[in-house]
Amino acid sequence: MFSPIGHTVNPMSAEALRRRLDQATAQLEPPLAAVDLDAFDRNAADLVRRAGGKPIRVASKSIRCRTLLDRALARPGFAGVLSYSLAEALWLAETCQDVLVGYPTTDRAALRRLIGSDRAREAVTIMVDDVAQLDLIDATFGSRRAPIQVCLDLDASWHGPAGVSVGPLRSPAHTVPDAVRLARAVLARPGFSLVGVMSYEGQIAGVQDHPRGQFLRGALVRVIKSRSVTELAERRALAVAAIGELTELRFVNGGGTGSLETTAAEDAITELAAGSGLIGPTLFDGYRTFRPAPALFFALPVVRKPGPRVATVFGGGYLASGPADSLRLPVPYLPSGLRLSALEGAGEVQTPLLGRAADSLAIGDRVWFRPAKAGELAERFPVYHLVQGAESAETPTYRGESQTFG
Numbered sequence: 001m002f003s004p005i006g007h008t009v010n011p012m013s014a015e016a017l018r019r020r021l022d023q024a025t026a027q028l029e030p031p032l033a034a035v036d037l038d039a040f041d042r043n044a045a046d047l048v049r050r051a052g053g054k055p056i057r058v059a060s061k062s063i064r065c066r067t068l069l070d071r072a073l074a075r076p077g078f079a080g081v082l083s084y085s086l087a088e089a090l091w092l093a094e095t096c097q098d099v100l101v102g103y104p105t106t107d108r109a110a111l112r113r114l115i116g117s118d119r120a121r122e123a124v125t126i127m128v129d130d131v132a133q134l135d136l137i138d139a140t141f142g143s144r145r146a147p148i149q150v151c152l153d154l155d156a157s158w159h160g161p162a163g164v165s166v167g168p169l170r171s172p173a174h175t176v177p178d179a180v181r182l183a184r185a186v187l188a189r190p191g192f193s194l195v196g197v198m199s200y201e202g203q204i205a206g207v208q209d210h211p212r213g214q215f216l217r218g219a220l221v222r223v224i225k226s227r228s229v230t231e232l233a234e235r236r237a238l239a240v241a242a243i244g245e246l247t248e249l250r251f252v253n254g255g256g257t258g259s260l261e262t263t264a265a266e267d268a269i270t271e272l273a274a275g276s277g278l279i280g281p282t283l284f285d286g287y288r289t290f291r292p293a294p295a296l297f298f299a300l301p302v303v304r305k306p307g308p309r310v311a312t313v314f315g316g317g318y319l320a321s322g323p324a325d326s327l328r329l330p331v332p333y334l335p336s337g338l339r340l341s342a343l344e345g346a347g348e349v350q351t352p353l354l355g356r357a358a359d360s361l362a363i364g365d366r367v368w369f370r371p372a373k374a375g376e377l378a379e380r381f382p383v384y385h386l387v388q389g390a391e392s393a394e395t396p397t398y399r400g401e402s403q404t405f406g
């Protein structure tokens with residue numbers, strides 16, 4: 001039996017999961033969000049296996065819940081956080097000794113707090129890919145201060161034939177000379193200390209290479225990935241070696257959930273990053289070499305029955321970021337056999353669900369959904385209900401701790 005976007009739901013195990021989620025959260029009112037801790041732990045173990053002995057930095061944007069971050073970090077094989085904003089990093093650094101901010105910052109208020117705290121400066125490393133980011137800090141705070149730890153972001157995109165470029169539009173530092181120039185610029189500035197290098201190959205880690213029903217697209221993506229893996233391994237090795245001649249690096253970070261094996265195979269890489277693989281959202285259903293277990297769900301109540309084969313649930317419009325395509329929509333998962341309507345999709349306050357399974361639903365019943373991406377659901381729900389066996393316990397998300405970082 002197939003759900004609307006690209007994954008097979010085994011009816012036996014799906015029914016068992018539905019019963020377990022329903023039972024563990026029976027006393028709670030939907031809308032609610034639940035995490036299957038057994039699936040989360042299995043996913044964590046599989047990420048560690050795929051990392052082949054290199055430590056995994058947890059990508060917090062894909063989790064956004066401190067209890068779950070801590071749960072991953074408590075396992076052997078995980079070390080440090082890859083955070084997504086400096087303000088978040090400062091907050092996490094109250095309890096975590098090693099937080100790398102994965103993206104550049106211009107948040108002067110957060111920078112002021114970083115500069116003013118020895119403890120924060122020891123725990124937090126900021127990301128730089130342009131001297132203008134250093135200029136902004138010096139222009140605001142001067143350069144006579146204790147140094148801020150800096151990581152260089154090197155572009156990992158693939159430049160193919162005929163000017164084709166595939167990969168995230170991030171760092172302008174693409175070539176080995178670009179990387180060396182940037183490293184020299186940081187090393188020449190008082191007030192900064194160069195400690196690491198990161199480069200994220202989104203075109204390998206973040207693109208499904210086995211999308212259901214799209215054989216040709218899958219084949220093309222696999223060809224591009226394989227060329228990009230080869231090219232990047234060479235370029236990254238040269239860049240890291242050249243920077244290593246100038247200074248001793250504490251870490252070289254690369255990859256994401258979708259690329260752990262190939263990134264880990266590079267000698268130049270000392271650590272990996274991953275977050276989505278712990279959660280197993282639908283955008284990670286279509287990879288050839290791994291399949292995370294779905295671990296995050298949300299339940300919505302059926303509030304009306306407009307007609308045969310339609311049941312309408314309350315809420316549901318929790319779309320994921322990225323290009324506005326149907327892959328960004330949440331997927332009705334349990335009971336299986338439901339789909340979104342093409343005209344209404346996942347609605348602002350209500351979502352009609354179509355399919356034969358709708359006839360088996362009564363007003364007040366629940367439908368369990370899966371999100372397309374891993375972290376953003378935490379911006380919708382103040383708590384996650386952590387399900388283990390037939391029990392559940394609630395824990396706050398970032399939103400539940402009144403922390404929103406963009």
Ligand SMILES: Cc1ncc(COP(=O)(O)O)c(C=O)c1O
Pocket residue numbers: 059062082102200205206255256257258273274275276277374
């Ligand atoms: C810098 C960086 N590293 C790693 C990742 C991988 O995160 P995930 O494993 O959640 O896909 C991302 C995702 O966008 C990223 O931006």
